[in-house]
Amino acid sequence: MATAKELQHFLEVLPYGEENNSFGLVGWQWCTTTDDPNVGQVSLIEDAVIKDSVVEVMVVSCAPEVKSRNVFIKFPDEKTFTGIGSSFPIANLQLKTIGMETGVEISCKSDKGDIYTILAVTSTSLCKFKDNQLTIPLVLVDGWNRICIDMEHMMSTIGQKFVSAEGIKVYSCCRVRRIFFSDSQYDDWELPYRLRVLPILEKQFKEIQRA
Numbered sequence: 001m002a003t004a005k006e007l008q009h010f011l012e013v014l015p016y017g018e019e020n021n022s023f024g025l026v027g028w029q030w031c032t033t034t035d036d037p038n039v040g041q042v043s044l045i046e047d048a049v050i051k052d053s054v055v056e057v058m059v060v061s062c063a064p065e066v067k068s069r070n071v072f073i074k075f076p077d078e079k080t081f082t083g084i085g086s087s088f089p090i091a092n093l094q095l096k097t098i099g100m101e102t103g104v105e106i107s108c109k110s111d112k113g114d115i116y117t118i119l120a121v122t123s124t125s126l127c128k129f130k131d132n133q134l135t136i137p138l139v140l141v142d143g144w145n146r147i148c149i150d151m152e153h154m155m156s157t158i159g160q161k162f163v164s165a166e167g168i169k170v171y172s173c174c175r176v177r178r179i180f181f182s183d184s185q186y187d188d189w190e191l192p193y194r195l196r197v198l199p200i201l202e203k204q205f206k207e208i209q210r211a
Contacts, residue, residue: 006192011086013075013168014055014179023053029077033070036061040071040172047096047175049207050144050200057172058098068101069121071172075179083109083166088181089152091165094197096144097122100173103138107167108151110160118154120147121171129158143204144177146197148185 002012016027023044030042039061047054059071076084091106103121110116120138128135134154138147155162170176178195188198 002192009088009183010180010192010195011084011088011182012178012180012195013084014176016075025055025073027077027081028073028075029079030057030073031071034066039066042071042073045175047177050177050203052177052200054096054175054177056098056175057170059100059172068172069103072105072169073176074167074169076167083107084164084168084181086165086181087163088165088183089150089162090182090185091147091149091151091168091179092182092195093147093170093179094144094177094200095140095147095170096175096177097140097142098173098175102140102174103171104147104149105169105171106149106151106165108155109163109166110155111163112160114160115166116155116158116160118149118151120149134158144197144200146188150185 002010015023032039040059043056044053045056046052055073057071057073059066059068093104101123103119106118108116108118117133119133119135121135122138122140124135125137151165152162165181168179180195188196
């Protein structure tokens with residue numbers, strides 16, 4: 001659980017409302033963009049390398065028309081919450097790709113009350129802005145990655161002032177361990193231990209050495 005001091009700098013949404021060191025999808029909703037709910041699946045599993053609980057979001061359909069963006073998880077669950085409402089400008093994710101295209105989409109509110117989305121995807125190498133959506137490349141290496149998205153900067157590139165993050169989606173095919181917002185961009189050693197990615201990478205490196 002986050003301390004009162006940590007809450008001044010960080011808002012954790014995965015896991016959200018963590019109690020008794022449990023890990024789950026409280027506040028999250030898994031979705032598909034097709035009428036067939038069997039095109040994908042979301043599972044809570046233990047990653048074999050880091051020996052820790054993670055969320056796996058996968059497309060399981062072999063149909064060629066089913067893409068990674070047809071299956072995703074999103075926060076908050078709109079049946080329960082109206083929006084995140086976090087003014088922290090940095091979105092942080094610990095994410096591991098599983099050999100296919102994946103992406104992250106964040107909904108941001110401007111000072112005029114309009115909603116814009118920042119879509120970071122591995123399937124593009126170009127930046128573009130259309131219909132209130134800014135698309136940017138998402139570059140991932142094999143294994144676990146720490147992704148930091150400066151929403152305040154991204155909004156400024158389209159002439160808008162960032163006020164708050166209102167929602168986030170994570171598309172298949174990937175595993176996710178932590179998602180949190182922060183008041184600034186921190187080096188790994190400055191983060192609370194549970195939010196650091198370096199211990200994950202150390203476990204990953206040791207596993208590679210043993211192989």
